[in-house]
Amino acid sequence: MSDCALSFAAVSAAFAAPGGGRYTAVAGVDLDVAQGEFVCVVGPTGCGKSTLLNMAAGLLQPSAGQVRVFGQPLDGLNRHAGYMFQADSLMPWKSAIDNVMAGLIFRGTSPVEAREQARYWLQRVGLAQHADRYPHQLSGGMKKRVALAQMLILDPRIILMDEPFSALDIQTRQLMENELLDLWSADRKSVLFITHDLEEAIALSDRVVVLSAGPASHPIGEFAIGLPRPRDVAEIRLTPHFVELHGRIWGAMKEEVLKGYAQSQGMARASGGRHE
Structure with a gap:
C-alpha cells in the first residue's frame, strides 16, 4: 500500500527454545496499517501479538521478511513510533x-x-x-x-499499544478508551493496538486483525469495523451492528482461542511434571 504508515511483509520471528531448537512465534505475516488508521490485533494468549509490536518498534529484528515504515525499511529503532506498554x-x-x-x-x-x-x-x-x-x-x-x-x-506519527488498559477495572478502562479515542481523533495518527479483549478491539478500531494460535502464528482474518465515529465505547457495545460484528469475529477466532488454551494447559502440565 502506497499510503502505509507501517507494513509487515512476509515477516517471521523465531527464538532459541529453552530445550534446544527454535520456536517460531509468528510466520509469514503480511499486515499493513494505513496512515491515520486504527488497527487492533486480537488472538489467543501467547500467539505472538507482542512480538509483532516489538518488531514494529524496532526492538526486535525479524528472522525473515521486512518491516517498512512510511515505505522505508525499518533499520534499528522506529523513530516515528511511540510505544505504550502493558506494564x-x-x-x-x-x-x-x-x-x-x-x-x-x-x-x-x-x-x-x-x-x-x-x-x-x-x-x-x-x-x-x-x-x-x-x-x-x-x-x-x-x-x-x-x-x-x-x-x-x-x-509520534505511529502509536503502538500493548494491552495498555488490561489491568484496569472495567469502568476505568472504558474511560481510558474514550480518552484515547478523543485524543486520537484530533490528528488521526496511525495506531497498532494489541488486545486480548475482542469487545475493546471492535469498540476502538477501524479494522480488527485476528491471529491464529501459535506457534507460527499468522493472520487468519481481517474485519472492517464500520461503526460510526465519534464513539462512546460503552454505548457502542449495545448497538445491533456491534453485536453482529462480535459474532462474526468471535466465530473466526473461537477455535484458535481453544487451541491456545489447550497448548497452555499442556505446557503447564509438562512443566509441573518436570518439577516432581
Missing part, C-alpha cells in the same frame, strides 16, 4: 510532570519549554491538578493517563 513504565522517583517531560529532555528540549509542554499534555488528559504527584500517589487510571501524555508529548 507501568513510569519512573517512581519522578513526579507526573517530570515523567511526562522526560522524553523531551532526552531529545534536548530546554527544561522550561519541556515543562510548559508537559503541563499542556497533563491538562489534555485531565491531570492538570496532579502534576506534582508521584506515581505511588496516583490511581491506576491516573498512571495510565500520565503514560499516555508521556508518549503523545513526543508527537
Whole structure:
C-alpha cells in the first residue's frame, strides 16, 4: 500500500527454545496499517501479538521478511513510533510532570519549554491538578493517563499499544478508551493496538486483525469495523451492528482461542511434571 504508515511483509520471528531448537512465534505475516488508521490485533494468549509490536518498534529484528515504515525499511529503532506498554513504565522517583517531560529532555528540549509542554499534555488528559504527584500517589487510571501524555508529548506519527488498559477495572478502562479515542481523533495518527479483549478491539478500531494460535502464528482474518465515529465505547457495545460484528469475529477466532488454551494447559502440565 502506497499510503502505509507501517507494513509487515512476509515477516517471521523465531527464538532459541529453552530445550534446544527454535520456536517460531509468528510466520509469514503480511499486515499493513494505513496512515491515520486504527488497527487492533486480537488472538489467543501467547500467539505472538507482542512480538509483532516489538518488531514494529524496532526492538526486535525479524528472522525473515521486512518491516517498512512510511515505505522505508525499518533499520534499528522506529523513530516515528511511540510505544505504550502493558506494564507501568513510569519512573517512581519522578513526579507526573517530570515523567511526562522526560522524553523531551532526552531529545534536548530546554527544561522550561519541556515543562510548559508537559503541563499542556497533563491538562489534555485531565491531570492538570496532579502534576506534582508521584506515581505511588496516583490511581491506576491516573498512571495510565500520565503514560499516555508521556508518549503523545513526543508527537509520534505511529502509536503502538500493548494491552495498555488490561489491568484496569472495567469502568476505568472504558474511560481510558474514550480518552484515547478523543485524543486520537484530533490528528488521526496511525495506531497498532494489541488486545486480548475482542469487545475493546471492535469498540476502538477501524479494522480488527485476528491471529491464529501459535506457534507460527499468522493472520487468519481481517474485519472492517464500520461503526460510526465519534464513539462512546460503552454505548457502542449495545448497538445491533456491534453485536453482529462480535459474532462474526468471535466465530473466526473461537477455535484458535481453544487451541491456545489447550497448548497452555499442556505446557503447564509438562512443566509441573518436570518439577516432581
